[in-house]
Amino acid sequence: MTFAEAQASVARHVTITGTRSVPAESEAQLRVLFGDYLQPFAGPDAHFYLGGAAGIDTAALDWLAERTQASLTVVVPCTVTDQPAAAAASIRRWQDSGRLAEVVELGADRLGTAAYHTRNRWMVDRSGFVIGFPRNTEPTSGTWYTVNYAAEQGKPRLVIPV
Template sequence: MTITGTRSTAHRAIADYHAIFEEYLVQFELPDVRFHLGGASGVESLALVWLADETETELMVAVPAKLADQPADARDAIATIRESGRLAGLVELGGPLETTGYFARNR
């Protein structure tokens, strides 16, 4: 299961996103399912933190370039999940910080 999404999330309360994740993501929490998330701000970071707190599913993060190139809030979310022992892996693709890099990550 791959999750990527909008970077602009301020138009909804965090509780709204949690309700959406509960409705749509929890059904995929199965023994052989691994979630792959983009390491960006917005939906990706919100989903990463929610999945780490609410599920036992394996969590992988992929960034188009390096983790250091990601926004501070996204780096903080990844660091928190890593410190909790819930991050199964981080893939730094080393690509460009432009649209082509994000498209490559999504593939």
């Protein structure tokens, strides 16, 4: 494998991160944003890592599972049953359909900032590219933490505010 081929392969491993606060009226906007900014990276050789939380994680999971052939891995800090009900239902639905490549339960003792940051680093460490959908420019959000962690790793990032 050439260097260029290796780089292309790594770049096709993409972490999706984003706000958990997505108003219902934003669903149509998200479909457009996902079409514009996820679709170009969602070929059959792509692999996406998603956090399994409510908001962008679940919306992106549903969109990718319905519209692409990309491999999908959902990563949760504790277990799937510890996720919000709608997020857990979406994970189970796609898992039962065989659409998910993998569900990774990191087994944290409890949910909280440290567990979410561990999950996000786990995903970024396995990706060559990060796409972030922050709700605002608050540098303290988990989305910005993840985007900044990717920057520290020298990984390309694409930020799409919602």
